[in-house]
Amino acid sequence: MAFPGLDPIEVPGQEYAWWRQIAQQTFAAVDQLAQFADFEAFFADLYTYFATAEPWVVYADTRSSLERWRSLGIELGVLSNFDSRLYGVLQALQLDAFFQSVTISTEVGAAKPSPAIFHAALRKHGYAAADAWHVGDSRREDVAGAKAVGLRGIWLMRSQPAAA
Ligand SMILES: O=C(O)COP(=O)(O)O
Numbered sequence: 001m002a003f004p005g006l007d008p009i010e011v012p013g014q015e016y017a018w019w020r021q022i023a024q025q026t027f028a029a030v031d032q033l034a035q036f037a038d039f040e041a042f043f044a045d046l047y048t049y050f051a052t053a054e055p056w057v058v059y060a061d062t063r064s065s066l067e068r069w070r071s072l073g074i075e076l077g078v079l080s081n082f083d084s085r086l087y088g089v090l091q092a093l094q095l096d097a098f099f100q101s102v103t104i105s106t107e108v109g110a111a112k113p114s115p116a117i118f119h120a121a122l123r124k125h126g127y128a129a130a131d132a133w134h135v136g137d138s139r140r141e142d143v144a145g146a147k148a149v150g151l152r153g154i155w156l157m158r159s160q161p162a163a164a
Contacts, residue, residue: 001081002111011106015083016047051085053092059158066098077101079121079134081111081141101125112138113145122151 136142
């Protein structure tokens with residue numbers, strides 16, 4: 001998700017509207033919109049819920065990997081096509097302290113695989129693309145996007161969902 005050229009002050013509202021449309025279309029596609037007495041209230045609650053730790057599950061190997069990389073002195077950054085709620089989610093999950101930077105597509109105005117978001121993240125660390133790795137679960141957005149700007153792109157292919 002990205003809104004190129006949008007005044008930053010308007011980003012949170014546009015993020016909300018973008019997800020609201022997705023939710024509405026999804027329920028409409030399976031003929032379930034009518035079940036909501038108040039879809040707007042439902043969606044407001046849903047949006048808020050996903051800004052908390054509760055619906056998210058951290059993979060069992062995530063924290064230990066982050067700790068290991070931190071102990072090796074590796075700088076870490078988050079590069080995401082999610083939205084501004086990510087800051088609060090990382091805090092709520094107590095993951096924020098691992099990362100020196102957080103780069104979100106809606107703030108950059110470009111989403112992965114656009115080169116612009118990779119360059120924005122690299123600038124925060126002061127590294128050349130050749131000196132950085134990008135790990136992600138999407139072959140197109142993460143691996144191909146990273147490689148296109150000269151980063152090493154690593155595909156994290158999970159075969160199992162995270163245990164709740
Ligand atoms: O799926 C999303 O909404 C975002 O995914 P990402 O953080 O890997 O970019």
